[in-house]
Amino acid sequence: MASKSISLANYIQSSPTLLKLIKPVANAYAHAAGYRQFGLRYDDLLEEENFQTQKALSRLEPPESYDRVFRFRRAVQCSIANKPLPKEEWIKPSEDVRYLTPLLEEIQRADDERHAWDTASVKKDH
Known part of the structure; x- marks a missing residue:
């Protein structure tokens, strides 16, 4: 029988006190990473050269797939102009x-x- 692993994220989310302490730090980190200023979401940053990611991308609903392409194009334009949104x-x-x-x-x-x-x-069995 396989043991069930508990991720740190799930543990933090299950504890309201811990979540209250960690969430501002996580938001500050995401802000410092800068991807939101270019109109990207966290999952837009996942490695696409992975077979499983390619499979997941093929399962996206058309509107979400369109939105993803739009976010990338807008982020590239911002990057070329060297200006965030x-x-x-x-x-x-x-x-x-x-x-x-x-x-x-x-x-x-x-x-x-x-x-x-x-x-x-x-x-x-014998």
Whole structure:
């Protein structure tokens, strides 16, 4: 039986006190990273050269896929001009929701299950 691992993020989110302490630090870090000032969301930064990421991208609904391309094009234009977006167009923390991560987790679970079935061994009782 596989042991269930607990991620640090899940542990922090399960503790209201810890979340209250960590959330401002996390928001400050995201602000310092600068991707929101260019109109990008966190999941836009995930490595695309990964097979699982490519699979997840292919599962995006057309509107979300269009929005992703739009965010990239706008960010490239800002980068070329060497200027972030006007402050009112920055991605707000409430808008920076994970849209690709749930798909990646679903794909990982399916791959893990497939691997478990592919490597299952059958023992015959005598």
